[in-house]
Amino acid sequence: MTTNKQIHLVSRPSGEPTTGNFKLVEAPVPTLQDGQVLVRNHFLSLDPYMRGRMNDAKSYAQPQPLNEVMGGGTVGEVVESRNPAFKVGDKVVGMGGWQQYHVVSAEQRGALRVVDTTHIPLSAYLGAVGMPGVTAWYGLVKIIEPKAGQTVVVSAASGAVGTAVGQLAKVRGARAVGIAGGPDKCAYVVNELGFDACIDYKQHKDAKSLSAALKEACPDGVDGYFENVGGMVLDAVMLRANAFSRIALCGMISGYNGEPIPMAAPQLLLTNRMRLEGFIVSEHMEVWPEALKELGTLVATGKLKYRESVAQGIEAAPEAFLGLLKGRNFGKQLVKLI
Amino acid sequence: MTTNKQIHLVSRPSGEPTTGNFKLVEAPVPTLQDGQVLVRNHFLSLDPYMRGRMNDAKSYAQPQPLNEVMGGGTVGEVVESRNPAFKVGDKVVGMGGWQQYHVVSAEQRGALRVVDTTHIPLSAYLGAVGMPGVTAWYGLVKIIEPKAGQTVVVSAASGAVGTAVGQLAKVRGARAVGIAGGPDKCAYVVNELGFDACIDYKQHKDAKSLSAALKEACPDGVDGYFENVGGMVLDAVMLRANAFSRIALCGMISGYNGEPIPMAAPQLLLTNRMRLEGFIVSEHMEVWPEALKELGTLVATGKLKYRESVAQGIEAAPEAFLGLLKGRNFGKQLVKLI
Numbered sequence: 061m062t063t064n065k066q067i068h069l070v071s072r073p074s075g076e077p078t079t080g081n082f083k084l085v086e087a088p089v090p091t092l093q094d095g096q097v098l099v100r101n102h103f104l105s106l107d108p109y110m111r112g113r114m115n116d117a118k119s120y121a122q123p124q125p126l127n128e129v130m131g132g133g134t135v136g137e138v139v140e141s142r143n144p145a146f147k148v149g150d151k152v153v154g155m156g157g158w159q160q161y162h163v164v165s166a167e168q169r170g171a172l173r174v175v176d177t178t179h180i181p182l183s184a185y186l187g188a189v190g191m192p193g194v195t196a197w198y199g200l201v202k203i204i205e206p207k208a209g210q211t212v213v214v215s216a217a218s219g220a221v222g223t224a225v226g227q228l229a230k231v232r233g234a235r236a237v238g239i240a241g242g243p244d245k246c247a248y249v250v251n252e253l254g255f256d257a258c259i260d261y262k263q264h265k266d267a268k269s270l271s272a273a274l275k276e277a278c279p280d281g282v283d284g285y286f287e288n289v290g291g292m293v294l295d296a297v298m299l300r301a302n303a304f305s306r307i308a309l310c311g312m313i314s315g316y317n318g319e320p321i322p323m324a325a326p327q328l329l330l331t332n333r334m335r336l337e338g339f340i341v342s343e344h345m346e347v348w349p350e351a352l353k354e355l356g357t358l359v360a361t362g363k364l365k366y367r368e369s370v371a372q373g374i375e376a377a378p379e380a381f382l383g384l385l386k387g388r389n390f391g392k393q394l395v396k397l398i
Numbered sequence: 399m400t401t402n403k404q405i406h407l408v409s410r411p412s413g414e415p416t417t418g419n420f421k422l423v424e425a426p427v428p429t430l431q432d433g434q435v436l437v438r439n440h441f442l443s444l445d446p447y448m449r450g451r452m453n454d455a456k457s458y459a460q461p462q463p464l465n466e467v468m469g470g471g472t473v474g475e476v477v478e479s480r481n482p483a484f485k486v487g488d489k490v491v492g493m494g495g496w497q498q499y500h501v502v503s504a505e506q507r508g509a510l511r512v513v514d515t516t517h518i519p520l521s522a523y524l525g526a527v528g529m530p531g532v533t534a535w536y537g538l539v540k541i542i543e544p545k546a547g548q549t550v551v552v553s554a555a556s557g558a559v560g561t562a563v564g565q566l567a568k569v570r571g572a573r574a575v576g577i578a579g580g581p582d583k584c585a586y587v588v589n590e591l592g593f594d595a596c597i598d599y600k601q602h603k604d605a606k607s608l609s610a611a612l613k614e615a616c617p618d619g620v621d622g623y624f625e626n627v628g629g630m631v632l633d634a635v636m637l638r639a640n641a642f643s644r645i646a647l648c649g650m651i652s653g654y655n656g657e658p659i660p661m662a663a664p665q666l667l668l669t670n671r672m673r674l675e676g677f678i679v680s681e682h683m684e685v686w687p688e689a690l691k692e693l694g695t696l697v698a699t700g701k702l703k704y705r706e707s708v709a710q711g712i713e714a715a716p717e718a719f720l721g722l723l724k725g726r727n728f729g730k731q732l733v734k735l736i
Binding site: 294311326327331 | 677
């Protein structure tokens, strides 16, 4: 019988999570019932939102139950099927979780989507042509609504979401300015992705200093800000915000371990008549088809580039996830399972 | 020759303003040119936004120039006219400033509007049927967009804007909860205006305590918040915000003297997928006709009530204005000039 290695969450972190919160478990691959499909997961997606699910606190995502397989997006291949809608060899995207195999039943409509890998690599369906890409698309197109010539700033610019935000902004004729951690990431988003500028936040010890750098990178101010990190970075961008600017609030990773991350000067939201909107892409399923169409076309034609950090083997998932929370990844963080 | 008493701004405050920032000046009433109208001001409107104009700093409002008449809304009567569009005796609304008389030229289109005082008292055009009323209407109708059964909270609830917010929310079938300073103001908005509840923020020393009181007053959470004060009050309301709730950011009077007013937990904007929008009603002139129609009808039929704090004589304007900034007014703050 084939073994299915899984990672379970076995305890909740207080503050910073550790590998001790996770446990490797071996389970048998289940025998299929009528209507079920067995998927072998090729890649597992690691995403910042998973940190929130490790807590028991009320948030937009349901807490991850203890002693169960960590949830998460996966791409893989159908290796056995008792469902006429799927055949062995189909490449599929789903929510397979942190494990090598998963079973999908017929009643879980929409839980598994067959994808075409002729022009788009399978792993991209977890990144630029998946949830992170649509997240970028929604925040940029539906909240920031950039006009040609306007300036869009994005934090965590070299990450799975940030890279897409900047490139989608460029497609719309906007100026794209990134904020990222370290000279390599900054060079990448400017030289490889075509951002107009990128600021290394690690060179700035406070919002005032970062804001001065932003002034240089954004001579006409900031019209739209796509926020992934919060804290000092948000304060700095707000100091450069134009009248009627928009903030798409997608993540605030700097506070995910419970650190206080006050907004220093909320009065700027008033004096600049800003609009700020928090969102979760899974609550806007109506935009996915339109977004995926644009993202897929751009990736297939080489106009939307991305980078992946790939950890090897399910055993590496916890460590890779902790690295993601510390910004050690460079681009989309994946775990390769085969 | 008639004398025109005026109040000039003669210095800018550092921190809290004082009466010394103002000066009483006597000027002659000018002789009219062709096309001009002379208005005798009956009431002068005092509004929190004027505090911002006392500073030299960049803000949405142009700074008030030094050694000139303080700007401000007025209602009055045409006492002399060399413009066929206005006749002596017309009751008019305008931006006459802190003075007894003002002259309007023909080229200042829209600077003077004739109003009907058959069913609406003249002073109401500076309050419920004027800028404060439209401010309430815009933030409530265009940003908060309350549905019947939802809960709307408003701070500075007994003020010119707050009283209208709560009553307009009730007209739309929402639950209206006020936050005000002191038992008299709270009793007024509940007993006279029909708010469902009102919390005296002076009974609470921090956001946690105020938030606990809000929990009781808003058993189903907060769907919309109309913000006039900022600081601890905003923090408290955010702790009770529902998913997809909206904040109309109209004022943050607690920080108008330069006090830091950080927002303690901006991550709530994300976890609750909130929308926050700062606005200035003068930038949304397109809604004024619709808003004034509803506000005028409600006032004329007694369904929109209001209260006025009336200071006597132009000399009293500076002191009354400083009192407004400290919340000493009860309802719309006016200065009666005749």
